[in-house]
Amino acid sequence: MAQTNNATLIRREIITRLCRLYTQGRLDEIDRIPLDMAPRNTAAHNSRCCIHKARAIIRYRIMALLGFNVADETDELETLYSYALRSLAGTDHGNGVLTVVDEACTSCVKSNYTVSNLCRGCLASHCMVTCPKQAIAMENGQAKIDPSKCVGCGLCQDACPYHAIIYVPIPCEESCPVKAIYRNEQGIEEIDYDKCIHCGKCMVACPFGAIMYRSQLIQVLHRIAKADKPVIAMLAPAVCGQFRVNYPAVAQAVMKLGFTGVYEVAAGATLTAKHEAQELAETLESGKPFMTTSCCPAWVEMTEKHLPQLKPSVSATWSPMRYTAALVREKYPDATVVFIGPCVAKQAEARKYEGVDFVMTFEELGSLMIAMNVDFQDFDQEELGEVIPERIFAASSGVLSAVMANYHGEPMKPLVVNGLNKKNIAGLRRIAAGRSDYNMIEVMACEGGCLSGPAGISSPEVARKLFNARAGVQVEAMVESK
Amino acid sequence: MVEIKICFGTLCFIMGGAAFEMLGEHLPEEIRNKVRVEGMNCPGFCHKAEFGKPPFVMVNQTLIAEANIQKVIAKVREELSHGANQ
Numbered sequence: 132m133a134q135t136n137n138a139t140l141i142r143r144e145i146i147t148r149l150c151r152l153y154t155q156g157r158l159d160e161i162d163r164i165p166l167d168m169a170p171r172n173t174a175a176h177n178s179r180c181c182i183h184k185a186r187a188i189i190r191y192r193i194m195a196l197l198g199f200n201v202a203d204e205t206d207e208l209e210t211l212y213s214y215a216l217r218s219l220a221g222t223d224h225g226n227g228v229l230t231v232v233d234e235a236c237t238s239c240v241k242s243n244y245t246v247s248n249l250c251r252g253c254l255a256s257h258c259m260v261t262c263p264k265q266a267i268a269m270e271n272g273q274a275k276i277d278p279s280k281c282v283g284c285g286l287c288q289d290a291c292p293y294h295a296i297i298y299v300p301i302p303c304e305e306s307c308p309v310k311a312i313y314r315n316e317q318g319i320e321e322i323d324y325d326k327c328i329h330c331g332k333c334m335v336a337c338p339f340g341a342i343m344y345r346s347q348l349i350q351v352l353h354r355i356a357k358a359d360k361p362v363i364a365m366l367a368p369a370v371c372g373q374f375r376v377n378y379p380a381v382a383q384a385v386m387k388l389g390f391t392g393v394y395e396v397a398a399g400a401t402l403t404a405k406h407e408a409q410e411l412a413e414t415l416e417s418g419k420p421f422m423t424t425s426c427c428p429a430w431v432e433m434t435e436k437h438l439p440q441l442k443p444s445v446s447a448t449w450s451p452m453r454y455t456a457a458l459v460r461e462k463y464p465d466a467t468v469v470f471i472g473p474c475v476a477k478q479a480e481a482r483k484y485e486g487v488d489f490v491m492t493f494e495e496l497g498s499l500m501i502a503m504n505v506d507f508q509d510f511d512q513e514e515l516g517e518v519i520p521e522r523i524f525a526a527s528s529g530v531l532s533a534v535m536a537n538y539h540g541e542p543m544k545p546l547v548v549n550g551l552n553k554k555n556i557a558g559l560r561r562i563a564a565g566r567s568d569y570n571m572i573e574v575m576a577c578e579g580g581c582l583s584g585p586a587g588i589s590s591p592e593v594a595r596k597l598f599n600a601r602a603g604v605q606v607e608a609m610v611e612s613k
Numbered sequence: 614m615v616e617i618k619i620c621f622g623t624l625c626f627i628m629g630g631a632a633f634e635m636l637g638e639h640l641p642e643e644i645r646n647k648v649r650v651e652g653m654n655c656p657g658f659c660h661k662a663e664f665g666k667p668p669f670v671m672v673n674q675t676l677i678a679e680a681n682i683q684k685v686i687a688k689v690r691e692e693l694s695h696g697a698n699q
C-alpha cells in the first residue's frame with residue numbers, strides 16, 4: 132500500500148529530476164543531483180548526520196532508479212553518469228527486483244531489544260544473567276545490549292523486574308510475510324531473493340525509504356527517444372484510482388509523453404476472466420477440489436517459493452498483463468511493450484515470460500508527467516466507448532466476481548483472501564492441508580487488491596475513493612472476504 | 614465561511630496533494646459547515662522556489678506550502694477564531 136511520506140516524496144523528486152535530465156538531453160549532469168538536493172550550508176533534507184551521508188544516500192537511490200542493485204557496486208568512484216550509460220546499453224543489472232540502500236538502512240534500529248531509561252542497573256542484573264549470548268553489559272550504571280551479539284530471543288525482557296527492556300520492531304522485517312528480509316553481519320538488511328515474492332511490503336514499511344525497486348524507467352525513456360519502433364503503454368486496471376481524472380484523460384496524457392499507443396489492461400482482464408471461468412469448470416469436473424486465481428504475481432511466487440502444495444491449484448490462465456501484451460502484439464508485432472501499474476511483483480513476472488519488455492510504476496508515470504509538464508487537467512475526460520467491467524480486477528474480490536460472471540458449472544463456493552499477511556497465510560496452509568470446502572479462491576498479495584499496490588500514487592483509501600468515483604464500476608465486497 | 618482552495622495540478626497531486634481527497638472525511642464536526650472547499654488548477658506556485666514546496670493549499674488569503682490535512686485544519690481554526698475576535 133502506497134503511502135505518501137517524506138521518503139516517498141524524495142524518491143519522486145529524484146525520479147522527476149532524472150526524467151528531466153534525460154528528456155532535456157542533459158543526462159551528463161546526473162552526478163549533480165545529489166549536490167543539488169543536499170546543497171552545502173543548509174540543513175540538508177532530513178539528513179541524519181551530515182551532508183555527505185545525505186548525498187551518498189541520494190546517489191544510491193539514483194543507482195537503483197537506473198536499474199542497478201546497490202549491493203553490486205564494485206567501485207565507489209564510478210560516476211552516476213557511467214551507470215546511466217551502462218543502463219542505456221541495456222546489459223543485465225543483477226539479481227532481484229528490490230534492492231537495499233545500505234547507507235539509509237544503517238540508521239534503523241540494530242536490535243529488536245533495547246534497554247530503556249527505566250533501567251536501575253540493579254544488583255541482581257537478571258538480564259545479564261539470563262542472556263544466553265552474553266550480549267548485555269553494565270555501562271554507566273545501566274544495562275546495555277550489544278546488537279552484534281543479540282539474537283532477539285527476548286529472554287532479558289521477561290527477566291527484568293522493572294520492565295525496563297522494550298521490544299522495538301524492525302519495520303521491514305515485521306512487514307515481510309515470508310521472512311525474506313533480515314540483517315546481515317554488518318547489521319544491514321538483506322533480501323533473500325530465493326524467498327522474496329516481490330510483494331513490496333518492506334519498501335512501503337521502511338521509514339528511511341531504504342528499500343527501492345530497480346527501475347526500468349530510463350530504458351523506457353530511451354526507447355521512446357530512439358523512436359525506431361512503436362512503444363506501447365499498457366495501463367493496469369488500478370489506473371482508475373490514481374489520478375483526479377477519468378481514464379480517457381490519463382490515456383491522452385500518456386500519449387503526450389511520447390508513447391505510440393495506450394492499451395487498458397482491463398481488456399486483457401476480460402480474456403482472463405473468461406478463460407479462468409472455463410478452466411474452473413473443467414478443473415472441478417475433473418475432480419480436483421479447488422482452484423486459485425493467478426493474476427497476482429506475488430501470490431504465484433508465494434506458491435512457488437513457500438507453498439508448493441498449492442502450486443498445482445493455481446490457475447494456468449494468463450494474467451491480464453500477458454493477454455493485453457498479446458493483443459498489443461497482434462497490432463504491433465515489433466513493439467516495445469511497457470506495463471504501467473502499482474506493482475513491484477509485475478516486474479518479476481514480466482522477466483519470466485515473453486511479451487512484456489518493461490514495467491513502470493504509477494509513481495514513475497506521475498513523476499514523468501511532472502518532468503514533462505503534462506497536466507492531467509488539460510485533457511478530455513469523457514468515456515468514449517463502453518467502460519470495460521473488468522476494471523474491477525483492481526480491487527480485492529473483483530477478479531472473483533468477474534470469473535463468476537462468466538462461470539457455468541457446479542455451484543461455486545468462493546473465498547477471497549484479501550492480502551498476504553501472516554494470518555491469511557496460515558489460513559492458506561490449512562487449505563493446502565485439505566481443510567476447507569471452498570472451490571474457488573482469489574488471492575491478492577495487497578490488502579484491498581492492486582488499488583493498494585506498493586507503487587501507487589496515494590494511500591489505499593484515496594485510491595479506492597477515486598476508483599469508485601471514476602472507474603465506472605464499483606468496488607463492493609461482492610464475496611465475503613476472509 | 615473560510616475558503617479552502619486545493620491545488621489539483623498534477624505536480625501538487627503527486628507530491629502529496631492526493632491526500633486531500635479525504636479532507637471531507639477528516640474535517641472536524643464543528644468546522645465542517647464553516648468551510649467551503651474548492652479545487653484550483655495549477656496557479657504556478659510550483660514553478661518558483663520562493664513559494665516553498667508542494668503541495669499548495671490556500672486558506673482564505675494564506676498560502677500553505679507542504680500542506681497536509683492537519684496544517685489546513687489548524688489554519689482554518691486560526692482563521693475562525695481570528696474572525697470571532699473582530
Ligand code: SF4
Binds near residue numbers: 306310323328334
Ligand atoms: S518484497 Fe515482500 S517478500 Fe520480498 S523482502 Fe520485501 S516484504 Fe519480503
Ligand code: SF4
Binds near residue numbers: 428429473576
Ligand atoms: S495485489 Fe496487485 S499490486 Fe499487489 S502484488 Fe498482487 S498484483 Fe501486485
Ligand code: FES
Binds near residue numbers: 621622625626659667
Ligand atoms: S501543481 Fe500545484 S502549484 Fe503547480
